[in-house]
Amino acid sequence: ELKVEQNPLFLSMQEGKNYTIYCNYSTTSDRLYWYRQDPGKSLESLFVLLSNGAVKQEGRLMASLDTKARLSTLHITAAVHDLSATYFCAVDILYSGGGADGLTFGKGTHLIIQP
Amino acid sequence: DGGITQSPKYLFRKEGQNVTLSCEQNLNHDAMYWYRQDPGQGLRLIYYSQIVNDFQKGDIAEGYSVSREKKESFPLTVTSAQKNPTAFYLCATGLAGVDTQYFGPGTRLTVL
Numbered sequence: 490e491l492k493v494e495q496n497p498l499f500l501s502m503q504e505g506k507n508y509t510i511y512c513n514y515s516t517t518s519d520r521l522y523w524y525r526q527d528p529g530k531s532l533e534s535l536f537v538l539l540s541n542g543a544v545k546q547e548g549r550l551m552a553s554l555d556t557k558a559r560l561s562t563l564h565i566t567a568a569v570h571d572l573s574a575t576y577f578c579a580v581d582i583l584y585s586g587g588g589a590d591g592l593t594f595g596k597g598t599h600l601i602i603q604p
Numbered sequence: 605d606g607g608i609t610q611s612p613k614y615l616f617r618k619e620g621q622n623v624t625l626s627c628e629q630n631l632n633h634d635a636m637y638w639y640r641q642d643p644g645q646g647l648r649l650i651y652y653s654q655i656v657n658d659f660q661k662g663d664i665a666e667g668y669s670v671s672r673e674k675k676e677s678f679p680l681t682v683t684s685a686q687k688n689p690t691a692f693y694l695c696a697t698g699l700a701g702v703d704t705q706y707f708g709p710g711t712r713l714t715v716l
Contacts, residue, residue, distance in 0.1 A: 493646075522704060531694060532647075532707040577646055590654075591637055591662055592705060594646035 491516045493580050495595035503603055505567055510598045512561040512578035520581040521561045522592065523552050525574045532577065536563075568602045575599045607631065608708035610695050615713045617682070617689065625680045625711045627695030635698040636678035637705065640664060640691045647694060653678055682713065690715045 492515040502508050512521070520539055524532040536545045538554035538561060545552050549572065551564045561578055579592040608629045617623045627636065635654045639647040649662030653672040667686025672678055682689045692712050696705040 524707075531709050534704045534706070537704045579647075590660075591649040591652045592647075594639075594648070596644070596646045599644075 491518075491580060491593045493578060493593050493595040495576075495578055495598050497598060498596060499599045501601045501603065502565075502568055504569055507567065508565050510563040510565075510576055510600075512563070512595055514559050514561075514578075514580045514593075516580075517559070518556070518580045521554050522579045523561070523563055524577045524579065526577065526597070527574050535576075565600075570602050570604060573600055573602045608695060608697055608706060610693075610708040610711050612711060613709070615711055617713060617715050619715060620684045622681055622683050623713070625682065625693055625695075625713070627678045627680065627708060628676055629678075629695075629697050629708075630676060631697055631699070631706065632675070633697035633699045633706070634675070636672070637696040637698070638662075638668070638670065638678070638680045639694045639696065641694060641710075642691050650680065650693075688715075689713055 494513045496511050522537055523535040525535050526532050536552040541556040543554045549566045554561045575597045577594050577597045579594045611626045615623060637652040638650040640650055641647050648664050650664055650668050651659055651662055651670040653659035656672055656675050659670050659672050667683055669681045692710050694710045695708040698705045
């Protein structure tokens, strides 16, 4: 059974600081996804990581994937209040591409960025 | 205006009732999914369908049923056999070769 663990589950940080969210998964996979969810809203796709060593950046967020360590990180640089949200990582269940057989999600990291 | 629509946005159910949640898409995506989200939790897969007239159980299919008669539509029925149905239900679509899933706005179901 594929398990996906995120840590921390809750993070309160100040604007301007840097921090990293970690996502570990239990079974070999080279496809990992990061999503953002605002309170009461749906999920928004942030990054798709498709191979070992993949790194993607968008604004103050950068995601990376180490398939050998079964670890992905989401790094936040110089945080701003607008980044406050819950961040989920998800892994392909059967590695068939496009998440065709459904995704397994972590429990999410609730991020609060304070002025 | 392309996208995924879910209705209703809020739904209240009495115990013992079956209710059906709608999910429609005009993205021409082959695959459709239903996930459930409980407070403070990640999403869990209920059912998915990769082609019309075919669907598979996910991790928590008990107490739910689906149909896929049209490519655009993938309704989810929450039956009376689902003992704890209060949750946020999200429908998603996917397309082979496009490596992500796209999520609808969700339906919040509450059992009275």
